Amino acid sequence: MTNGERRLAPSPGRNSLRAKSAETRDRIADVARDLFNAYGYTAVTTNRIALACGISPGNLYYHFRNREDILWYLFEGVEKRVQALFLNPEGLAATDPMERLRWQMAGAATILVEFRFFFPDQVAIMRRDERVERAYRHLQGEITGAFGRALQAMTGESAERSANLSHAIWVVATGWISFLLVAGSEVDTTTVARMVDMVVEMVTPRLK
Amino acid sequence: MTNGERRLAPSPGRNSLRAKSAETRDRIADVARDLFNAYGYTAVTTNRIALACGISPGNLYYHFRNREDILWYLFEGVEKRVQALFLNPEGLAATDPMERLRWQMAGAATILVEFRFFFPDQVAIMRRDERVERAYRHLQGEITGAFGRALQAMTGESAERSANLSHAIWVVATGWISFLLVAGSEVDTTTVARMVDMVVEMVTPRLK
DNA sequence: GTCTATATCGCGATAGAC
DNA sequence: GTCTATCGCGATATAGAC
Numbered sequence: 265m266t267n268g269e270r271r272l273a274p275s276p277g278r279n280s281l282r283a284k285s286a287e288t289r290d291r292i293a294d295v296a297r298d299l300f301n302a303y304g305y306t307a308v309t310t311n312r313i314a315l316a317c318g319i320s321p322g323n324l325y326y327h328f329r330n331r332e333d334i335l336w337y338l339f340e341g342v343e344k345r346v347q348a349l350f351l352n353p354e355g356l357a358a359t360d361p362m363e364r365l366r367w368q369m370a371g372a373a374t375i376l377v378e379f380r381f382f383f384p385d386q387v388a389i390m391r392r393d394e395r396v397e398r399a400y401r402h403l404q405g406e407i408t409g410a411f412g413r414a415l416q417a418m419t420g421e422s423a424e425r426s427a428n429l430s431h432a433i434w435v436v437a438t439g440w441i442s443f444l445l446v447a448g449s450e451v452d453t454t455t456v457a458r459m460v461d462m463v464v465e466m467v468t469p470r471l472k
Numbered sequence: 473m474t475n476g477e478r479r480l481a482p483s484p485g486r487n488s489l490r491a492k493s494a495e496t497r498d499r500i501a502d503v504a505r506d507l508f509n510a511y512g513y514t515a516v517t518t519n520r521i522a523l524a525c526g527i528s529p530g531n532l533y534y535h536f537r538n539r540e541d542i543l544w545y546l547f548e549g550v551e552k553r554v555q556a557l558f559l560n561p562e563g564l565a566a567t568d569p570m571e572r573l574r575w576q577m578a579g580a581a582t583i584l585v586e587f588r589f590f591f592p593d594q595v596a597i598m599r600r601d602e603r604v605e606r607a608y609r610h611l612q613g614e615i616t617g618a619f620g621r622a623l624q625a626m627t628g629e630s631a632e633r634s635a636n637l638s639h640a641i642w643v644v645a646t647g648w649i650s651f652l653l654v655a656g657s658e659v660d661t662t663t664v665a666r667m668v669d670m671v672v673e674m675v676t677p678r679l680k
Numbered sequence: 681g682t683c684t685a686t687a688t689c690g691c692g693a694t695a696g697a698c
Numbered sequence: 699g700t701c702t703a704t705c706g707c708g709a710t711a712t713a714g715a716c
Contacts, residue, residue: 288699306514306596309691323700325693384595387653388514404654428670431651436640439647443639445595446612462636469677496681517709531682533711 289327292317296334300381305335306388332393339396342379343403346372350407361418365467369460372437377456384442408434420472429470433463497535500525504542508589513543514596540601547604550587551611554580558615569626573675577668580645585664592650616642628680637678641671 295317299308310331314324328334349371356364376383390397412430416423440459444451503525507516518539522532536542557579564572584591598605620638624631648667652659 304596304599307599310693311691319699320701321692322694322702326699330692387592387650388512388596390654391512391515401654401656404651425673428666428673432640432644432670432674435644435647435651439643439650442595442647443612443643446598446609448609458636462640465633465636466640466674518711519709527681528683529710530684530712534681538710 288319288323292319292324292327293334293337297338297379297381301379305381305385332396335389335393336395338379339382339399342375342382343399345375346403346407349375351410361414362464362468362471365418366460366464369437369463370457373453373456373460376437376441376459377451377453380441380451380456383438384445386438404434415467418467418472419470421470429466433466436462436466496527496531500527500532500535501542501545505546505587505589509587513589513593540604543597543601544603546587547590547607550583550590551607553583554611554615557583559618569622570672570676570679573626574668574672577645577671578665581661581664581668584645584649584667585659585661588649588659588664591646591648592653594646612642623675626675626680627678629678637674641674644670644674 292313296308296313299313299316308331310324311321313331313334314321317324328337349368356367359367382389386400390400408427408430411433412423412427415421415429416426419426419429421429437459440456440462441451444455449455500521504516504521507521507524518532519529521539521542522529525532536545557576564575567575590597594608598608616635616638619641620631620635623629623637624634627634627637629637645667648664648670649659652663657663
């Protein structure tokens, strides 16, 4: 969870009484994430984050070079969690395929809620930050690829059809937040969980 | 296509030699749409639109009150086309259900390409403009509702499952552009057409 | 109907005191 | 590590001449 080795100023040393810098840095990231979730990434300025943190804008810029750096810090955490969920065949191979699918989508739903700001703005975010663009593009390809092969094993369909299904499921999962926001629904664990059923119903009739 | 009764200044009269105002207004809207498609709605400023039109920023504000008004003008056109595609049972009832589905999704693909700026930014756009928020929310509910009933007739499944499928297809269609942009693919008629196959493959195994 | 000029605003980011 | 003060920029929008 703490990928705090990405600091700009020299570390005060791990044996100092309180690693206060890391605390402030993490608090900024947490508050920023909450604001992003509430108002959308593009609408939240560094000034607003600083205000909500109870610190000055100048201080925020001591801890992060800019807003993109805050996002990158958050993104790295998401990336690891998504990969752990979908790129870990040995730890999950034993369980029933549909059980595994359900478990994976439920895990994805949790991440979706926690970082719900990201997905409705994914394209706008990508356009502003090359690091995120590369990393997210890679992640999307990596996950849909692995997921497509798993689906092919489950359905026995062609690689092309399995890829189509994998892509459709990825789009449903990442687009579900937008649908809820457009519909005016709450975005919480209950409403996001509907996505899990939708995906299960997409796969079930195609099992071999 | 021309819903040009939305003017701010008094009309020069329809019997004037050239309705030059409407021409400029439509040219602004066309150029704006192209820029939105190329760079994303939020990234395109009124200054840039004016520059690309070869007119002054002040002149742009003579024809449209602000950028949201340009969007609204474009949105109304999309709305009508989507409704014609999905809320016209009598004109299409005779054809085979799967033929109709394919025809509808192909039509949707055309609209998607033509207004491809809208869907990746739908949430951000909605948050900035109440008119679009209300209209798009209504449109989403209207189309997914009608489409869900059509699917229920085709599959014989429960209303709940049909609604899930309808919502999933809506999310796939509206989210497909984002997927392509994240993947780094071109967004054109060929790549967007893949979405039609994906949707057909979602429905086919569930026909009664 | 179109232009030029400009007012206003707020954001991102930095400098330098403490 | 945190603050205050501020610069520079660019965007929206308006005023008034032509």
